[in-house]
Amino acid sequence: MHETKPLQSVSIIARQAIVDAQRAVVAYELFDRSTQGKAHDTGSDLSLLFNAMADTSNALGVRSKLLFINRTHASLADGQLDMATPEKFVVELAPVPGHDAAQIKSLAVTLDELRKSGFRIAFNHTVVAPAYKAWWPLADYVKVDTQAVQADMLKPLVAAARVRTKAKLVAEKVETQDQFGSMATLGFDLFQGYWIDRPQVVKTRVxxxxxxxxxxxxxxxxxxxxxxxxxxxxxxxxxxxxxxxxxxxxxxxxxxxxxxxxxxxxxxxxxxxxxRWAALLLTASREGGASAIVGTTAIVRGRMMELLCQGRLSADDVESAFVTGVFSLLDEMLGVPMEDALRLISLPTAVTQALLTGDGTLGRMLALVRAAEISDDLAFANIATELGYDNHTINMAHLDALVWADAVVLG
Structure with missing residues (x-):
């Protein structure tokens, strides 16, 4: 196998300080600015962010501080937070679109598990609304955009947050000294904004x-x-x-x-x-100029199969399902027949069988994923019935996998 130049991508990371009433830095919020015009990291590739942080930790001064990172609701299930030391991070989440009660309740379970593993959670001021009662015990921080909330509403908002949560209150977008003093008087614990610290940007190559x-x-x-x-x-x-x-x-x-x-x-x-790191690196490195879409498609397949197997198969079989999907395009990625590709790598027998012959449970699940991918309605319906899946479950797994792939794929 010939060697090629390593794939490089540029990460642009910004940090902004969060300070206490004495203006001592207690934390930093990190933003992924790699995509032009994107103000916040809303679920992008954390493995890239973590790697880039290794290059920029000294420049950004974040190594010894608590770190706030923005995540989407969907990205909480992508497994990337497993790469982090939980006690180091505050996971910052936006409200649920439309304040849907079922989604709020469902996310409360996920967030509770995150907190039990050691992560802290930050919400914006919307969390004090009655619709979010299930989230009140989970709030470690409540962030209030002082530019978006009317001045006469700040005092009752602080009072409501004190009664309904045990969270520390963070005043965001503090832009003058007078505003800093006013927010401190109102009872905010922490402060963030241009008057305190403008975001500092560092570029790094991965x-x-x-x-x-x-x-x-x-x-x-x-x-x-x-x-x-x-x-x-x-x-x-x-x-x-x-x-x-x-x-x-x-x-x-x-x-x-x-x-x-x-x-x-x-x-x-x-x-x-x-x-998992090795599997994703292999899918992403695309030796020999393989199309980027091949790596992305493989990751979508792996994640979709993993999601469909959860709760049905053992933990080892769920991992095998992930690997089956991720390596289902290994022949295209390496530019050799699948039989030759599989001689290069050690895989469980069930995975090899699924990839070569399409047999077994994993083979049938891969066929289902492929049918969903190309909108083959007849094959999709037949295999879904055979495996006992309803359309909604499959479609939701597919959508979640697409979101996950956007977060994970390198480059």
Whole structure:
């Protein structure tokens, strides 16, 4: 397999300080500015953000501070927060469109699980409304846009937030010294805005390693191999080792001391996260100029199959479903027949069978995903009936997978 220049992408990260009444910095909000005109990270690729943060942690001064990151409701299920140290992050969420009661209740379960794992949650001032009662116990921070809320409503809003939540109150868009004083008098705990700190922007390049190295890493993790074997690979592939050390040393992990040992990095990240990282790197690196849409489609397939299997199959089989979908276009990504591609990588028998012959539960599920992808109504209906899925479940999994793929795909 020939080597090509590593794929590079540019991440643009901005931070803005959040201070207390004495103007001491207690946290930073991070924004992904990689897409022109996008003001906030609303569910973009956190793995890229974390890697980029490793490059920019010193420049941005975020390593020792609490970090606020904006996420969409859909992105909470994409698994990327698993790459972070929970105690380091505050997950900031917007209100539910239309304040739909069922969605608010459903998200409350997800948010409760996030908090139990160590993340803190921030909402905007809408959370004090009765419709969001299920979210009141989950609010660690309530952020109030002082430019959007009428001045005479600020005092009752603060009072309502104090009664209904135990959250710290953050005054956003504080733009003058007088406004800072007024917000402090009203009882806000924390403050954010241009008068305090203008967002500082840093650009960084993220480099993807070659397919060959990622294939080897995937095989080693799949065995699983001894840490010494994985360490040896990282030592012999500069880009692979470079990316892993960037990830583990990013502010996302919140480590007090920089990790310089590959062995230590592998032990900290763990085999499960290393497995998923390798699978996504392989799908994204697109050696030989394969179309970007191929990698995206593969990720959509993997996530859709994973979602459809949850609650029906064992945890190992759910992971196999993800891998089946992700590697269903491996032949196109590597430019070789599927039989040859599968000789390069160690996969469970059920996955190999699904990819080569379409047999077994995973093979039928892959056929269902393909039918949904190309709008083959007859095949879709037949396989859905065979597997016991209704249209709504499949369509929701497909939509969620599309959102997830937008968040995960590199480049």
């Amino acid at each position: 480099v993807a390693p070659s397919h060959a190295s990622v294939l080897i890493l995937f095989n080693l993790v799949r065995k699983p191999a001894e840490i010494e074997e994985i360490e040896d690979l990282l030592k012999h592939d500069a880009m692979l080792g470079f990316n892993l050390l960037k990830l583990i040393n990013s502010a996302a992990f919140g480590l007090g001391k920089e990790v310089t040992s590959f062995r230590h990095a592998v032990m900290l990240i763990g085999m499960k996260r290393l497995f």
